[in-house]
Amino acid sequence: MLKDLLFGLQYRFPNFSKKLFQNGLLLPVLLLWFCHSCNLKDETEPTKPTLPALMAQKLEDSLRGKDVGYAFTIYEGTELIAQGSGGFQSRKVDAEGQKNFTTDTKMHIASMTKTLTAMAFLKVAQQKGLNTTDRIAKFLPPAWPRGAGIDQVTFGDLLTNRSGIVGLGNNCQNGSFTENIYSGLRQLIAKGVTTRGNYCYQNTNFGLFRVLIPSILGYQFTGNETTDAAETEKRYLAFLQQEIFEKAGVSNATITSPAGNTTYTYNYPLSASQIGWNPGNFSQTLGGYGMYLTTVEAGKIYAAALSSAVNSVLPNALSDSLLVKNLGCYKATSGIGTYYYHDGWWYSGLVSTGQGLRTIWMKFPNNITCVLFVNALQWKNSSLIFPFNSGNIVGFMYNAYAQALQARGMRVGIETEVPPLQIEHPEPH
Numbered sequence: 001m002l003k004d005l006l007f008g009l010q011y012r013f014p015n016f017s018k019k020l021f022q023n024g025l026l027l028p029v030l031l032l033w034f035c036h037s038c039n040l041k042d043e044t045e046p047t048k049p050t051l052p053a054l055m056a057q058k059l060e061d062s063l064r065g066k067d068v069g070y071a072f073t074i075y076e077g078t079e080l081i082a083q084g085s086g087g088f089q090s091r092k093v094d095a096e097g098q099k100n101f102t103t104d105t106k107m108h109i110a111s112m113t114k115t116l117t118a119m120a121f122l123k124v125a126q127q128k129g130l131n132t133t134d135r136i137a138k139f140l141p142p143a144w145p146r147g148a149g150i151d152q153v154t155f156g157d158l159l160t161n162r163s164g165i166v167g168l169g170n171n172c173q174n175g176s177f178t179e180n181i182y183s184g185l186r187q188l189i190a191k192g193v194t195t196r197g198n199y200c201y202q203n204t205n206f207g208l209f210r211v212l213i214p215s216i217l218g219y220q221f222t223g224n225e226t227t228d229a230a231e232t233e234k235r236y237l238a239f240l241q242q243e244i245f246e247k248a249g250v251s252n253a254t255i256t257s258p259a260g261n262t263t264y265t266y267n268y269p270l271s272a273s274q275i276g277w278n279p280g281n282f283s284q285t286l287g288g289y290g291m292y293l294t295t296v297e298a299g300k301i302y303a304a305a306l307s308s309a310v311n312s313v314l315p316n317a318l319s320d321s322l323l324v325k326n327l328g329c330y331k332a333t334s335g336i337g338t339y340y341y342h343d344g345w346w347y348s349g350l351v352s353t354g355q356g357l358r359t360i361w362m363k364f365p366n367n368i369t370c371v372l373f374v375n376a377l378q379w380k381n382s383s384l385i386f387p388f389n390s391g392n393i394v395g396f397m398y399n400a401y402a403q404a405l406q407a408r409g410m411r412v413g414i415e416t417e418v419p420p421l422q423i424e425h426p427e428p429h
């Protein structure tokens with residue numbers, strides 16, 4: 001090609017090309033022209049969709065048209081790259097009438113709150129010179145009786161559900177509402193523990209931080225249960241607002257749906273006459289669950305706190321510690337990466353009707369963080385599950401990521417099979 005250009009210049013502009021050649025400028029001029037031509041060609045070539053855009057497409061393909069309210073946001077670093085929503089936050093038969101579910105719809109995030117509590121503890125511990133290996137006993141209300149083994153329980157035990165607390169019913173389940181109010185926490189501390197070190201998922205492990213964080217900050221317990229319950233709730237929430245939410249650019253996190261704008265939850269599949277259920281106010285049980293956020297707000301918080309090279313919410317050392325030690329979060333693995341997450345669910349208490357919700361934040365490789373809310377549960381095989389992907393919300397999110405990689409040309413497994421995901425604790429949280 002260059003040879004043809006040289007010949008053409010010499011033929012059409014003999015004197016000009018001769019001067020360029022004598023001055024040693026002909027070849028640089030030709031190379032510059034050639035590179036410019038290449039760039040022009042490259043600019044006209046279509047570019048592949050980004051990984052977040054492809055993930056969003058896969059999520060939309062699976063959620064659209066299912067008559068379920070949903071929203072998701074996908075962040076790369078701390079930048080919102082893709083989002084989607086559909087269905088309704090309330091329907092014609094509900095008090096507020098029909099309203100669309102959008103990325104600005106505020107919903108109870110359920111146990112996603114536990115990660116926020118873990119972030120808050122890591123920050124207050126850094127400020128006060130504490131470690132996860134320190135014991136909780138001296139920060140409990142002085143009037144609370146300590147049962148056997150409580151003097152050995154550490155902050156890290158609570159943050160990993162290994163405190164030995166098994167609930168008043170002696171089982172490893174989420175725990176009832178009454179176990180997580182102030183008097184319920186007192187009863188469980190008085191009950192003591194005998195299986196410290198064993199994993200047992202309990203809301204109480206994180207609900208206790210509603211009391212412990214204010215105590216670490218210097219709150220002096222009065223011994224009046226009503227006063228201490230209200231004051232610790234207020235101080236816990238204020239610390240989250242100042243040290244987590246505001247630093248992520250979120251100013252209106254709440255503990256209930258905004259007045260007149262309830263996000264209802266439903267049983268899937270929905271019937272035309274089904275009236276939604278309002279999860280309500282969780283001020284008395286904050287710590288393990290209870291915050292209301294939009295998917296945009298939640299995405300901002302988890303992305304800002306857990307993305308690499310960002311420390312607006314958590315210093316890098318603290319975010320690394322949270323993920324590596326699984327403090328208020330879980331880990332899943334496959335042949336194409338490691339994923340960190342915390343899911344959440346909540347339902348009306350009537351298992352057979354199944355009105356509830358499902359939430360999750362999930363951090364993927366490539367510094368991608370995704371948040372998904374769905375306002376319905378499905379009653380199936382005597383249990384309540386995420387309505388899609390055989391009830392597995394973690395696998396649902398992972399499949400969107402793996403399929404997005406495939407769409408960009410990456411071979412993620414043998415032939416076209418998605419590598420299986422290994423989940424240490426697959427039960428709903």
